[in-house]
Amino acid sequence: MALWGGRFDGRIDPAFEAFNRSLPFDWQLWREDLAGSRAWARAQVRAGSLTAREGSRLVAALDRLERLLAKDDSMARDAADEDIHGFVEARLVDDVGALGKKLHAGRSRNDQVATDLRLWCKRRVVGLDVKLTRLMTALAELAAREAATAMPGYTHLQRAQIITVGHHALAYVEMLARDRSRLADATCRLDVCPLGSGALAGTFLGIDRRALARDLGFREPSKNSLDAVSDRDFVAELLFVASLSCAHLSRFCEDWIFFASQEAGFLELGDDVTTGSSLMPQKKNPDSLELVRGKGARVIGRLTGFLACLRALPLAYDKDLQEDKEALFEGLATWEACLEVTRLAVASARFDEDACREACGRGYLDATELADALVRRGVPFRDAHEQVGRLVRAAIELDVELSALDIDTLRRIAPAADETIRQDLDIARILKRRTALGAANPRLVQRQAQQWLRALSNKRA
Numbered sequence: 001m002a003l004w005g006g007r008f009d010g011r012i013d014p015a016f017e018a019f020n021r022s023l024p025f026d027w028q029l030w031r032e033d034l035a036g037s038r039a040w041a042r043a044q045v046r047a048g049s050l051t052a053r054e055g056s057r058l059v060a061a062l063d064r065l066e067r068l069l070a071k072d073d074s075m076a077r078d079a080a081d082e083d084i085h086g087f088v089e090a091r092l093v094d095d096v097g098a099l100g101k102k103l104h105a106g107r108s109r110n111d112q113v114a115t116d117l118r119l120w121c122k123r124r125v126v127g128l129d130v131k132l133t134r135l136m137t138a139l140a141e142l143a144a145r146e147a148a149t150a151m152p153g154y155t156h157l158q159r160a161q162i163i164t165v166g167h168h169a170l171a172y173v174e175m176l177a178r179d180r181s182r183l184a185d186a187t188c189r190l191d192v193c194p195l196g197s198g199a200l201a202g203t204f205l206g207i208d209r210r211a212l213a214r215d216l217g218f219r220e221p222s223k224n225s226l227d228a229v230s231d232r233d234f235v236a237e238l239l240f241v242a243s244l245s246c247a248h249l250s251r252f253c254e255d256w257i258f259f260a261s262q263e264a265g266f267l268e269l270g271d272d273v274t275t276g277s278s279l280m281p282q283k284k285n286p287d288s289l290e291l292v293r294g295k296g297a298r299v300i301g302r303l304t305g306f307l308a309c310l311r312a313l314p315l316a317y318d319k320d321l322q323e324d325k326e327a328l329f330e331g332l333a334t335w336e337a338c339l340e341v342t343r344l345a346v347a348s349a350r351f352d353e354d355a356c357r358e359a360c361g362r363g364y365l366d367a368t369e370l371a372d373a374l375v376r377r378g379v380p381f382r383d384a385h386e387q388v389g390r391l392v393r394a395a396i397e398l399d400v401e402l403s404a405l406d407i408d409t410l411r412r413i414a415p416a417a418d419e420t421i422r423q424d425l426d427i428a429r430i431l432k433r434r435t436a437l438g439a440a441n442p443r444l445v446q447r448q449a450q451q452w453l454r455a456l457s458n459k460r461a
């Protein structure tokens with residue numbers, strides 16, 4: 001059944017018909033379309049445009065359809081209708097006859113699809129939040145296990161200062177926590193009910209839109225009908241939340257791909273998230289991390305592609321807006337898969353404590369700490385920096401680490417140095433001395449990891 005036709009003599013070209021149809025992807029909105037339709041039937045009863053009996057017959061028929069679809073949604077997926085709204089209406093008419101044709105009074109597919117999609121988003125974000133939480137938990141567990149495992153920290157990909165594996169993991173927990181808060185924020189803004197806005201000008205029925213919004217579980221009704229049917233900010237926002245989160249995941253993968261390389265050798269990924277080479281028998285490749293890094297590009301593509309579509313549109317509804325769904329569905333599904341695969345990689349990883357520690361002993365990662373030790377002996381920081389720079393040069397020439405310089409060399413370049421200064425370069429001491437909030441100190445990292453684990457398990461409960 002076509003939803004329109006009275007005005008037309010000719011038939012739609014099959015090529016354009018296929019081009020125009022959205023059922024191949026918007027069938028996923030069936031739950032939401034049924035919920036919106038039930039609420040609209042009830043709103044019409046309250047407005048006096050349907051009798052109570054008509055309303056309850058429509059609601060019962062929509063419930064019946066819901067039970068059928070819950071068992072097997074292929075009947076929606078494979079149907080010939082133009083979109084999910086046409087599908088639901090046609091099945092309703094099949095079921096209750098002429099009464100089914102009364103439901104669409106005062107409603108348009110324009111306010112209907114905007115409502116469906118917002119309802120879908122509200123349901124979808126719950127699962128995404130769970131996936132974010134699980135990944136954060138896996139990282140916090142790793143941080144708790146490896147709170148004290150010393151490893152090199154980098155800037156410019158050059159060895160910089162000693163940190164711990166746990167500290168590195170918690171950096172990503174912070175990023176993912178911001179992703180969660182952005183997701184919650186976007187969800188709050190999209191929690192607005194467009195139904196009752198009609199095609200663009202507002203419904204002709206005397207609908208109580210506040211009651212309708214409440215019935216559908218929305219925070220409030222939309223305030224301007226033109227805006228309501230054309231607003232897809234929420235699609236762009238969710239795609240941005242996904243894109244930025246994928247950027248975080250990609251940076252994480254970039255770090256770990258290096259950590260897993262033989263050049264670093266800090267960690268080994270499990271067999272469950274790695275693959276071999278068809279030619280080189282020795283290879284164990286971090287494909288999981290590489291694909292998470294690669295797939296983030298798609299999500300960003302969905303965001304920029306959809307923004308490019310949106311920016312050109314005059315008010316109010318334009319068919320271009322039908323492009324919102326594939327962008328949103330694919331973008332969020334890709335993000336979700338990336339979160340899940342990253343979690344598997346984190347759960348499978350084993351850090352090599354000796355390799356991490358050994359790497360801390362090469363590359364003068366303790367130079368800043370030596371300057372700090374001189375400062376504690378009264379040397380102004382700028383002078384200490386200069387002296388340690390010269391000590392590093394001397395050490396490079398002798399091909400030794402700073403802690404291996406003899407006391408005479410130390411004293412010649414840094415007169416404040418004493419016999420005990422080399423003990424200050426002990427890794428455990430270096431880490432312990434950092435006591436400021438947020439620093440790479442095993443005790444602080446452990447405490448933060450435990451705080452995260454408590455907070456995350458409360459959220460899940």
Ligand code: ARG
Nearest residue numbers: 022083109110113317321322
């Ligand atoms: N399939 C359409 C979409 O996804 C539904 C709205 C159609 N509205 C219209 N006036 N043609 O946007």
